[in-house]
Amino acid sequence: MMLVLGVDAGGTSSRAVLSTTDGTVVGRGTAGPGNPTAVGGPAAIRSIGTAISAALGNHDPATVLGGVVGLAGAAALTDPAGFGSALGLTCPIDVVGDAVTAFAAGAAAPSGAVLIAGTGAVAARIENWRIGRTADGLGWLLGDEGSGMWLGLQAVRAAARSFTSGGALVTRIAAHTGARSCDELVLWATRQPPKAFAELAPLVCTSDDPVATRITTEAASRLVATLGELGAPDGPVVLAGSLLTSPTPVRDGVLDRLSPAPTSTSRDPAAGAAWLALRRTLDLDAGSAAHLHRTLLG
Amino acid sequence: MMLVLGVDAGGTSSRAVLSTTDGTVVGRGTAGPGNPTAVGGPAAIRSIGTAISAALGNHDPATVLGGVVGLAGAAALTDPAGFGSALGLTCPIDVVGDAVTAFAAGAAAPSGAVLIAGTGAVAARIENWRIGRTADGLGWLLGDEGSGMWLGLQAVRAAARSFTSGGALVTRIAAHTGARSCDELVLWATRQPPKAFAELAPLVCTSDDPVATRITTEAASRLVATLGELGAPDGPVVLAGSLLTSPTPVRDGVLDRLSPAPTSTSRDPAAGAAWLALRRTLDLDAGSAAHLHRTLLG
Numbered sequence: 265m266m267l268v269l270g271v272d273a274g275g276t277s278s279r280a281v282l283s284t285t286d287g288t289v290v291g292r293g294t295a296g297p298g299n300p301t302a303v304g305g306p307a308a309i310r311s312i313g314t315a316i317s318a319a320l321g322n323h324d325p326a327t328v329l330g331g332v333v334g335l336a337g338a339a340a341l342t343d344p345a346g347f348g349s350a351l352g353l354t355c356p357i358d359v360v361g362d363a364v365t366a367f368a369a370g371a372a373a374p375s376g377a378v379l380i381a382g383t384g385a386v387a388a389r390i391e392n393w394r395i396g397r398t399a400d401g402l403g404w405l406l407g408d409e410g411s412g413m414w415l416g417l418q419a420v421r422a423a424a425r426s427f428t429s430g431g432a433l434v435t436r437i438a439a440h441t442g443a444r445s446c447d448e449l450v451l452w453a454t455r456q457p458p459k460a461f462a463e464l465a466p467l468v469c470t471s472d473d474p475v476a477t478r479i480t481t482e483a484a485s486r487l488v489a490t491l492g493e494l495g496a497p498d499g500p501v502v503l504a505g506s507l508l509t510s511p512t513p514v515r516d517g518v519l520d521r522l523s524p525a526p527t528s529t530s531r532d533p534a535a536g537a538a539w540l541a542l543r544r545t546l547d548l549d550a551g552s553a554a555h556l557h558r559t560l561l562g
Numbered sequence: 563m564m565l566v567l568g569v570d571a572g573g574t575s576s577r578a579v580l581s582t583t584d585g586t587v588v589g590r591g592t593a594g595p596g597n598p599t600a601v602g603g604p605a606a607i608r609s610i611g612t613a614i615s616a617a618l619g620n621h622d623p624a625t626v627l628g629g630v631v632g633l634a635g636a637a638a639l640t641d642p643a644g645f646g647s648a649l650g651l652t653c654p655i656d657v658v659g660d661a662v663t664a665f666a667a668g669a670a671a672p673s674g675a676v677l678i679a680g681t682g683a684v685a686a687r688i689e690n691w692r693i694g695r696t697a698d699g700l701g702w703l704l705g706d707e708g709s710g711m712w713l714g715l716q717a718v719r720a721a722a723r724s725f726t727s728g729g730a731l732v733t734r735i736a737a738h739t740g741a742r743s744c745d746e747l748v749l750w751a752t753r754q755p756p757k758a759f760a761e762l763a764p765l766v767c768t769s770d771d772p773v774a775t776r777i778t779t780e781a782a783s784r785l786v787a788t789l790g791e792l793g794a795p796d797g798p799v800v801l802a803g804s805l806l807t808s809p810t811p812v813r814d815g816v817l818d819r820l821s822p823a824p825t826s827t828s829r830d831p832a833a834g835a836a837w838l839a840l841r842r843t844l845d846l847d848a849g850s851a852a853h854l855h856r857t858l859l860g
Contacts, residue, residue, distance in 0.1 A: 402744070405715075406722045406751055417703075424704045446700070453704055 267323060268545055269331035270538025271312055272365055273298025278311040280319035281534040285546060287559030293318025301337030330545040331357045332537040334365025361395040363388040366504035369536025370528045372557035376499030379491045381507040383462045385411035387491045399493035404458040410487035412507060416461030418479045419468045424449050432473035440467060469512045484517025504530035535560045565621060566843055567629035568836025569610055570663055571596025576609040578617035579832040583844060585857030591616025599635030628843040629655045630835040632663025659693045661686040664802035667834025668826045670855035674797030677789045679805040681760045683709035685789045697791035702756040708785035710805060714759030716777045717766045722747050730771035738765060767810045782815025802828035833858045
């Protein structure tokens with residue numbers, strides 16, 4: 265039995281999928297953050313290696329024909345070519361941008377576009393499984409508009425602006441932050457790392473306060489504008505990231521604004537990476553590649 | 563000859579004005595930052611003391627009947643009642659919010675509203691020379707909408723978003739920051755203290771790039787909205803802060819949106835403080851107070 269590995273290495277966790285050549289998942293592993301920009305190259309390689317070891321279990325590493333690792337900040341790796349050997353593998357390991365694995369986890373096509381909204385937000389054209397032009401992805405201070413961090417920051421701004429007049433959103437934010445006054449909320453905000461604002465996103469997405477609705481509507485509008493900066497995509501549009509793959513008002517708003525454009529939802533990016541590894545390793549025709557895509561990600 | 567002192571203590575500098583009881587300025591002094599929140603109480607007192615000493619020159623401190631110090635962050639002073647003695651003065655020294663001196667520098671009325679846009683932005687109702695309800699002033703992260711920091715941050719955001727397509731504003735921001743790419747601009751932005759963004763405000767205000775115009779228009783609109791949160795003022799509206807007292811497109815935009823509301827422009831806040839000191843020290847009737855206001859600030 266010959267195998268391939270797919271890895272999705274993110275700022276929160278690294279996940280590995282081990283698949284047979286007929287698309288059957290035979291192992292999964294999870295470990296800590298694997299984004300070299302966030303945690304540094306050596307720590308990222310350790311996390312990714314831990315996730316791969318867990319996915320391999322008792323399988324012989326020599327039976328792994330190839331692997332694909334999708335990660336943000338691939339440019340921060342000092343030796344991408346030596347990535348596989350650093351992980352104890354002898355097979356070829358390709359490193360691709362996480363937008364590529366997110367796209368592959370939603371569509372079997374070689375080209376199109378992916379709109380990602382999780383902690384951050386970015387849109388990318390995908391051209392033959394490579395990242396082309398991108399939009400936003402500028403970080404919480406300058407952009408990531410419509411992302412979890414953006415939603416949380418807008419909610420805290422709105423709450424600070426109307427702290428005394430109150431409302432459902434203010435009550436929730438006061439409870440989350442422990443702030444009893446506008447001044448305490450301002451102080452809380454200045455002491456948070458930017459990612460802490462993303463923790464408020466679920467609270468905004470599940471509130472029916474009109475202010476929360478205004479914020480999620482604006483998030484959807486900005487995400488669609490970000491995607492629009494890329495021009496007409498040359499293939500399907502894949503929605504990825506927690507805000508666009510789970511049933512949130514942001515996802516609903518994006519779908520409303522994009523329809524009737526053909527879109528699909530990114531499923532498991534690690535499985536998307538495993539599918540890319542199958543494609544690259546097995547020299548598949550289009551029909552077989554689509555069949556394996558349905559098997560792994562359908 | 564009996565004298566009064568007025569001080570405007572800000573985050574950038576402290577300025578003192580020494581006036582005779584007939585409203586003639588006989589001394590001025592300037593020193594470093596005098597905002598206790600920004601630099602700490604002891605450093606603020608040192609700066610304010612230096613400015614006062616320079617204004618006093620060879621005048622006998624015993625001839626000073628009273629003084630008013632306007633500063634932001636008065637709440638951070640551990641001993642406001644001991645403020646005067648800490649400065650080596652035996653006369654009564656009143657500490658008031660900087661919004662009060664800014665208001666007094668534009669109007670002789672006891673009540674009204676002041677809209678301040680400099681490095682930060684805040685609006686305050688003034689009620690019998692005390693600060694009533696305020697709006698915004700929430701700091702660069704959550705608010706200060708329409709301020710110098712806000713203008714600079716919006717300009718960097720816009721430049722990052724359209725770095726490759728260029729334009730006059732992008733060119734100016736690239737020259738100011740030294741960034742040769744969008745990535746370098748993002749990196750520059752994350753390494754700046756928030757106040758560094760305010761240094762970009764003049765560049766935004768003097769650019770006729772349509773993006774710059776959109777940003778200054780939005781700044782004016784947000785400042786007017788901030789003022790609007792206070793409700794109808796019970797007296798004149800005074801415009802204060804560098805963006806609203808010099809000929810900027812932000813000031814023009816605010817005046818367009820407020821007109822035909824009666825507004826006046828805050829002039830020298832240290833002289834406004836000196837006028838408040840005259841009022842409090844001399845027990846003036848309204849006519850004499852108005853006459854001294856014209857003499858000091860007309």
